Amino acid sequence: MENLNSIKKGLNGTQIKLIGAFLMVLDHIHQCFSITPYEIPMWFTYLGRLVAPIFLFLAAQGMFYTKNRKKHLFRLYIASNLMGIGSFFIQRQFPSDMALMNNIFFTIFVGCWFIYFIDELIANIKVKNIKKVILDIICLIVPFISTFIILSPGAVLLGPVMLTVLPNVMICEGGFLFVGLIIAFYYLRNSKVLCALSLCLVGVISFVSSGDAITVSNLLSNFQWMMIFSSLFILAYNGEKGKGYKNFFYIFYPAHIYILYIIGWYLAK
Numbered sequence: 001m002e003n004l005n006s007i008k009k010g011l012n013g014t015q016i017k018l019i020g021a022f023l024m025v026l027d028h029i030h031q032c033f034s035i036t037p038y039e040i041p042m043w044f045t046y047l048g049r050l051v052a053p054i055f056l057f058l059a060a061q062g063m064f065y066t067k068n069r070k071k072h073l074f075r076l077y078i079a080s081n082l083m084g085i086g087s088f089f090i091q092r093q094f095p096s097d098m099a100l101m102n103n104i105f106f107t108i109f110v111g112c113w114f115i116y117f118i119d120e121l122i123a124n125i126k127v128k129n130i131k132k133v134i135l136d137i138i139c140l141i142v143p144f145i146s147t148f149i150i151l152s153p154g155a156v157l158l159g160p161v162m163l164t165v166l167p168n169v170m171i172c173e174g175g176f177l178f179v180g181l182i183i184a185f186y187y188l189r190n191s192k193v194l195c196a197l198s199l200c201l202v203g204v205i206s207f208v209s210s211g212d213a214i215t216v217s218n219l220l221s222n223f224q225w226m227m228i229f230s231s232l233f234i235l236a237y238n239g240e241k242g243k244g245y246k247n248f249f250y251i252f253y254p255a256h257i258y259i260l261y262i263i264g265w266y267l268a269k
Helices: 013-032 043-048 051-065 069-093 104-126 130-151 153-158 160-164 175-187 192-208 216-221 223-236 246-268
Strands: none
Touching: 013 043, 013 051, 013 223, 013 246, 043 223, 051 069, 051 104, 051 175, 051 192, 051 223, 069 104, 069 160, 069 246, 104 130, 104 175, 175 192, 192 223, 216 223
């Protein structure tokens, strides 16, 4: 029998993931049913604002603890591209006015890409490996160059499937704020308080950048700032991985979105 005294207080990574998955379903019900005659409560999507920071925080932890970073990056890259392809064909088969742009895999991939090459750059500078330093710098610039390419007028010909072929900081879900957040979570990982504060800062920036006055109406309509409440889960994290269920989340994330999207499509008809 497990010694109860050895169990750390708080929530482990798997427990937080499961909570995030439940909130994610509520958020996507609101999103996918927005084209139907059925009115879904707005608080479904309010709760959904807590989801992305939860998974970004755990992804940063995973990037630190993974035994094989290259394999981890490759897995994220494949997952993000498969979802890009899947979303493209789902929308072709079930066309609607709602764009299916969800792909947190790609955001996590881009954030981990930066983490990997920043760490490599620091290590190669220490050993004075100039060739690898130059290569690391180029790799860190790629997400910015690819962003300009994808945003150029001629990029329309590439099609939506091409959006995840190269890492970029703007097209990914959440944009540079989410990418910056996962990087902050990684380098501040030894302090849950600093991670929570960085999240609150991003939440404030997301609201202030809109230029809206601070009123109850604006706070409820421009609700991305509500992500700050996921700091409660960050502070509750006990540093334990838990059972993980890694493959489950790779399957569950796209599957539940596509199922809800198709149900919404049928209800709209």
